[in-house]
Amino acid sequence: MLLLQLLANGIVTGSALGIVAVSFALIYSTTRVFHVAHAGVFTLGGYLAWSLVRAGVPDLLALAGAMAGCVVLGAAIQRFLYAPLERRGAAQLVVLIASLGTLAVIQNLLAAVYSPDILQFPSAWAGHVFGLGGLRLTGAQLATVGVDFAAFGWVMWFAHGTLLGKRIRAVAANPFLAEITRLEPRRVHVLVMAIASALVCLPGVLGPLDYGLQPYGGVTPLLTATIAMIAGGIGSLAGAFFLAIAIVVLQNLSLLVMPGEWSIGVTFAIFIVFMLFRPRGLFASG
Amino acid sequence: MTDYLRVEAVNHSFGGLQALNDCAFTIPAGRITCLVGPNGAGKTTIFNVITGFLRPDTGEVRFRGRVLTGLSPQTIVHAGIARSFQNLRLFPDLTALDNVMVALPGGFGEEPLGALFRPFHAARTDRQRRETARERLAHVGLADRAGERVRNMSYGEQKLLTIARLLATGAELLLLDEPASGLAAGALDQVMALLRRLQDDGKTLLVVEHNTRVVQQIADHVLFLHQGHLMAEGTPAAIIADPALAEIYFGGAL
Amino acid sequence: MDYLYSYLILSEIYVLLGLSTNLLVGVVGIFSVSQAAVFGVGAYIVGDFLLSGTLSFLPAVAVAAVACIALNVLITLPSLRVAGDYFVVTSFGIQLLATATFTNWTWGTGGANGMPGVPPPDLFGMQISSTRGILAVSTVAAALGCLAFWLILRAPFGRLLKAIREDELAVAAAGKGVLRAKVSAAALAGAFAGVAGGVYATYLSFIDPTSFDLDASILLLTMVVVGGARTLWGSVLGPFLLLALPQLLTLIAIPTTYAATMQQLVYGALLIAFALFRPQGLLGERL
Numbered sequence: 001m002l003l004l005q006l007l008a009n010g011i012v013t014g015s016a017l018g019i020v021a022v023s024f025a026l027i028y029s030t031t032r033v034f035h036v037a038h039a040g041v042f043t044l045g046g047y048l049a050w051s052l053v054r055a056g057v058p059d060l061l062a063l064a065g066a067m068a069g070c071v072v073l074g075a076a077i078q079r080f081l082y083a084p085l086e087r088r089g090a091a092q093l094v095v096l097i098a099s100l101g102t103l104a105v106i107q108n109l110l111a112a113v114y115s116p117d118i119l120q121f122p123s124a125w126a127g128h129v130f131g132l133g134g135l136r137l138t139g140a141q142l143a144t145v146g147v148d149f150a151a152f153g154w155v156m157w158f159a160h161g162t163l164l165g166k167r168i169r170a171v172a173a174n175p176f177l178a179e180i181t182r183l184e185p186r187r188v189h190v191l192v193m194a195i196a197s198a199l200v201c202l203p204g205v206l207g208p209l210d211y212g213l214q215p216y217g218g219v220t221p222l223l224t225a226t227i228a229m230i231a232g233g234i235g236s237l238a239g240a241f242f243l244a245i246a247i248v249v250l251q252n253l254s255l256l257v258m259p260g261e262w263s264i265g266v267t268f269a270i271f272i273v274f275m276l277f278r279p280r281g282l283f284a285s286g
Numbered sequence: 287m288t289d290y291l292r293v294e295a296v297n298h299s300f301g302g303l304q305a306l307n308d309c310a311f312t313i314p315a316g317r318i319t320c321l322v323g324p325n326g327a328g329k330t331t332i333f334n335v336i337t338g339f340l341r342p343d344t345g346e347v348r349f350r351g352r353v354l355t356g357l358s359p360q361t362i363v364h365a366g367i368a369r370s371f372q373n374l375r376l377f378p379d380l381t382a383l384d385n386v387m388v389a390l391p392g393g394f395g396e397e398p399l400g401a402l403f404r405p406f407h408a409a410r411t412d413r414q415r416r417e418t419a420r421e422r423l424a425h426v427g428l429a430d431r432a433g434e435r436v437r438n439m440s441y442g443e444q445k446l447l448t449i450a451r452l453l454a455t456g457a458e459l460l461l462l463d464e465p466a467s468g469l470a471a472g473a474l475d476q477v478m479a480l481l482r483r484l485q486d487d488g489k490t491l492l493v494v495e496h497n498t499r500v501v502q503q504i505a506d507h508v509l510f511l512h513q514g515h516l517m518a519e520g521t522p523a524a525i526i527a528d529p530a531l532a533e534i535y536f537g538g539a540l
Numbered sequence: 541m542d543y544l545y546s547y548l549i550l551s552e553i554y555v556l557l558g559l560s561t562n563l564l565v566g567v568v569g570i571f572s573v574s575q576a577a578v579f580g581v582g583a584y585i586v587g588d589f590l591l592s593g594t595l596s597f598l599p600a601v602a603v604a605a606v607a608c609i610a611l612n613v614l615i616t617l618p619s620l621r622v623a624g625d626y627f628v629v630t631s632f633g634i635q636l637l638a639t640a641t642f643t644n645w646t647w648g649t650g651g652a653n654g655m656p657g658v659p660p661p662d663l664f665g666m667q668i669s670s671t672r673g674i675l676a677v678s679t680v681a682a683a684l685g686c687l688a689f690w691l692i693l694r695a696p697f698g699r700l701l702k703a704i705r706e707d708e709l710a711v712a713a714a715g716k717g718v719l720r721a722k723v724s725a726a727a728l729a730g731a732f733a734g735v736a737g738g739v740y741a742t743y744l745s746f747i748d749p750t751s752f753d754l755d756a757s758i759l760l761l762t763m764v765v766v767g768g769a770r771t772l773w774g775s776v777l778g779p780f781l782l783l784a785l786p787q788l789l790t791l792i793a794i795p796t797t798y799a800a801t802m803q804q805l806v807y808g809a810l811l812i813a814f815a816l817f818r819p820q821g822l823l824g825e826r827l
Binding site: 019028034036081084085090091092093094096097098100101102103104105106107108110111112116131211220223226230259261262264265267268271275279 | 565569571575618625628629630632634635636637640644651737754758761765798801803804805807808809810811812814815816819827
Binding site: 337339347358359362363368369370371375376377378379380384385387388389391393394395396397398400401402408409412415451454455458529 | 674688692695696697698700702703706709710711712713714715716717720721724727728739747748822825
C-alpha cells in the first residue's frame, strides 16, 4: 500500500514538474536560451497567488491573476534582457549569467518582501484529504494532477493543432527560414516566453498549496525539469512531460530504501546515466 | 606502389540524406587537385571524413598506406594532413601571429606543468617559435600584420591567414575549402600565386573550388563529385569542356 | 584593526577562488555554478584531518588540493563531451548534491550544525594562531595563486586555452588536444579551490554548509563577472570589491536578518547589469 501511495504521490508531483519541463522545453527549443530564471517565474507565481488569496480574492481568480503576473514577467525578461543580449551578439555564457542574475534578483526580492520562511496557503479545501480506495490524496494534489494533465493536453493541441503553434515550431526548427518567410521570430519569442510563463505558473501555485511557499524553492524543481527535458529528447514536449513523471516516481520509490534528503542524488544519477548512454534523449527528433 | 591519398568506398549519411555514396578517388603527391561539383555534392563532407571530423558509415581513407579512419583530427594533423574551413574559423580575438602560433606543432609550455615550473624555458622556446610563425606570415604576405587582431583584418587578409595557419601545422597535404571564394580580382590572383608557390615548396593540395577560372589556372587534375559519388575526373580543360558535367553543375546549382 | 585583517584574509581567500572560477568561466568559457562545492570539499577535508590530528596543515592542504583536482576534473568532464547547455544542468546538479552531502553526511561534515573547532594552521611544527600570522599565510597563498595564474596566461598554454574558448574545432584542426588542455585547466582550478578551502577552514575554525552553497557559487561568478574575465587584476579586484559590499550595506542600516538577502539581490543585479552593459567587467576582457 505504501508503494501505491508513493507511486500516486510521484505521479502528482511528476505532472507538476512535467509542466515545468514542458514550458522550459518550449522556451529552450524556440529561443535557444537556457532560461534558468524560469525557476524564478515559477516561484513568483505562487507568491502572487498567495497575496491575492490573502487579500480575499477567490482562489480561481487568484490563480488567473498570478498567471497574468507571470506572463508579464516572462515577456519582460525576453523583451528587455534576452532580446537586447541577442542583438549585441552576446555569447551563450553571458546570456546564462544574465539569466542566473535574474533568478537571484527574483528569489531575493521575494525573500525580502515575504520573508525567507515557509508560507502556507489559507485555502481549506487544499488540505482536505480524500480517500480513493486505499490511497489518500489532498485536494491540492487532486487539483495538481487534474490541472497539469489538462495543461499538457492543451499544450499538445496548441503545438500541433493550431496555426500559431505550428508557426512556433517552425521558428524552433529553423530561425533563419522563419526570418525570411516573415514569421517574425522576435515576436514569436516574446509570445513563447509569455505562454511558457503562464504555464509554469500552474504548478507554481498548485504545488505550494500542498507543501507551502519558499523563495528559494524553484531551483530543485527546475533542475529536475531540465533533466527530464534532456532525457526526453530536446524538441519532444511529450518526452519532457512523461520523463518528468518517471523521474519523480523513481525519486518517490527511492524513499523506500533511502532518506528523502538524498533524492536530489537519485535525480542526478538518472541524468548521469542518460549522459553516458543516451545523451540525445529518448525521443529526440532527427 | 601505394597511392599518396586513397579514399575507398566511403559512405556517409546524415539522417536520411546520403551525403557520400560509395565515394572513391586517389590523389597523387606534389600536385594540385581540385574537387568540384554542385552544391550538396559532398565536397565538404569528404573533407570532414579525411580529416577525422566525421567518421564514415563504411569505407576508409589511407594516407601513404596508413589507414586514417577512426583517428582523431589531432592525430591526422600529426600524420601530415591539415585542412582549412570554408567559414575560416580563425580566432577573432587573437592576433594574426597568435593564430599562427596556436597551429605550430608541440611547443614547450603548452601544458600547465611546463608553463608553471619552467617558465623561462617556455618563454625562450616560445620566442623561437614566434620567429617561425613570423616566417609563415611573411610567406603568405602578412608580415606587417602580425600584431593585428583578426577581427580588424580584411576578409582577404583573413583568407591568407588561414593558409598561414595551415602551413604552421607542418602538414604536407593541405585541404583547402574554397580558398578563393568571396575575393576581389587582386586578392584572387594573390591567393592563386600563393597556391602555386606552396606546390613549388613541395606541398600537395586538395582544393574545393567553385570558380572555373581558378580551377583552370591552378589545377593539375580535377575530380568531379556529384551526389556524393566521383562522377568524372581528368584535366581541367576536359572536365570543363564536358557538356554533361556542365549541365549537372550549372543546372543542379539553379 | 582585527576587522581590517579579517577583511583582508577573506578577500585573499576569495582571490584564490576568483582565480579558480576565472580559469573555468573566463578562460575556458564553461558556465559554472559549482565552484563553491569544490571549495567546500577542500575546507572539509582539511578540517577533518586537522581535527583528527592525522595530518598537519601543509600535507592536509596538499591532500585537499589533490582531491579537488580530481573532483573538478570529474565535474568538468561532461562539459568536454556534451553541448554547453547540458553542463549547466551538471553544474547545478553538482552544487545541489554537494549541499545535500555537506548538510546530511553528519559523520564527515558535522551536518547542518557545521564543523566547529578546526585548529589554526601550523607550519613546520609551529601553530599560527594570531590573526596577523594567518594573514601572512593567506597572503602567501594568494600571491602564489596570482603568480601561477599570470604564468599560465602568458605561457603558450594560456594562448591555447584562449584559442579553445574562441573555436574548439579550429584548435583540433590545428593538431592540438582540446580535451587535454581543458582537463588541465579544470585541474588547476580545482587545486586553487582546494587550497582556498584549507586556509578558510583553519582561519574561521568553524565551517558549515552555508559557506559552500549555491549562493556562494553565485558570489564567485559575480566576482569574475564584475572584476573581469581572463585577467589577473580582474580576479583580484572582484573579491576585494564584493566583500566590501556587506560593509556598505551595514552603512545604510538594513536589518541584519535581511543582510544576506540584500547581498544576494545586489549580486544578481550586478550579474544582469554587467552582462548587458559591460561584459568585459571592470578590468577584464569580453566574456
